[in-house]
Amino acid sequence: MxxxxxxxxxxxxxxxxxxxxxxxxxxxxxxxxxxxxxxxxxxxxxxxxxxxxxxxxxxxxxxxxxxxxxxxxxxxxxxxxxxxxxxxxxxxxxxxxxxxxxxxxxxxxxxxxxxxxxxxxxxxxxxxxxxxxLGRWRLGIEGSGADDVLVRAKNLDGARPGVGIDVGNPHVVVAVATEDELADLELTTWRCSTRP
Known part of the structure; x- marks a missing residue:
C-alpha cells in the first residue's frame, strides 16, 4: 500500500x-x-x-x-x-x-x-x-449535441429545463420557483440528460 x-x-x-x-x-x-x-x-x-x-x-x-x-x-x-x-x-x-x-x-x-x-x-x-x-464562458455543454438539458433532483417536482454553460468544465443553470424550493433540494442526487 x-x-x-x-x-x-x-x-x-x-x-x-x-x-x-x-x-x-x-x-x-x-x-x-x-x-x-x-x-x-x-x-x-x-x-x-x-x-x-x-x-x-x-x-x-x-x-x-x-x-x-x-x-x-x-x-x-x-x-x-x-x-x-x-x-x-x-x-x-x-x-x-x-x-x-x-x-x-x-x-x-x-x-x-x-x-x-x-x-x-x-x-x-x-x-x-x-x-x-477561467477565460471566456460559452453556452452549451461541449460534446453533448444539445444546448439545453433536463435536470431531475430529489425534492424537485418534475424535471426542469436547464441551460448548459461551459467555463472549462460543464455547469447547468436551472431556475427554481422560490427560495424554499431551492432550500429543499437534495443537490447530491441530481441527474441531467441532454435534449435533442
Whole structure:
C-alpha cells in the first residue's frame, strides 16, 4: 500500500483532497480516486487534486512550451474517478496549497500561471485569498449535441429545463420557483440528460 501525505482544503463549500506528486509517480486509477474521495470509508471530498510539475505530464509539457511560467499542473479528478478539465473553486484551493506548502512564492497582487486540462489558468493572489481567470464562458455543454438539458433532483417536482454553460468544465443553470424550493433540494442526487 502506498503512503499518501495529503491536505484537505475547501473553496466556497467544495472540498478537495490535495497532495504533491511533483514527478507524477503515484498511479491515480479511477478506483484509487473513488477510494480517497469516499466520504464514509476514505478521506472524503468533491475531488482529488494532485500537484504535478507540468513537465511530468504530456498535457503539461505542451503548456510549458506555450508559457514557461506554468511550472505546476493541476491534475484534477472528480470524486467518481473521472478526469476533469477544470474546477474554479479547486484551482483557487490549488493555489493556496502551492503557497502554503512552500512550492511557490506569491505575494498579494502577483499572478501565478498553472497548467490544467482546460489550458493555462492565471490565478492572482489578493489580500484575502485568490481569484482565477477561467477565460471566456460559452453556452452549451461541449460534446453533448444539445444546448439545453433536463435536470431531475430529489425534492424537485418534475424535471426542469436547464441551460448548459461551459467555463472549462460543464455547469447547468436551472431556475427554481422560490427560495424554499431551492432550500429543499437534495443537490447530491441530481441527474441531467441532454435534449435533442
Amino acid at each position: 502506498t503512503e499518501l501525505h495529503f491536505t484537505k482544503g475547501q473553496g466556497t463549500g467544495n472540498d478537495f483532497v490535495l497532495f504533491a506528486d511533483p514527478d507524477a509517480t503515484v498511479d491515480l486509477t479511477p478506483e484509487r480516486i473513488r477510494a480517497i474521495a469516499d466520504r464514509r470509508f476514505g478521506v472524503g471530498g468533491d475531488g482529488v487534486i494532485r500537484a504535478v510539475r507540468s513537465e511530468s505530464l504530456a498535457e503539461g509539457r505542451a503548456l510549458v512550451a506555450e508559457d514557461p511560467a506554468a511550472v505546476w499542473f493541476m491534475d484534477y479528478h472528480n470524486a467518481d474517478g473521472s478526469v476533469a478539465e477544470m474546477c474554479g473553486n479547486g484551482v483557487r484551493v490549488f493555489a493556496r496549497y502551492l503557497t502554503e506548502s512552500g512550492l511557490v512564492d506569491l505575494a498579494p497582487g502577483e499572478t501565478l500561471t498553472v497548467g490544467s486540462r482546460k489550458g493555462l489558468v492565471d490565478i492572482q493572489r489578493t489580500t484575502n485569498g485568490f481569484q482565477a481567470d
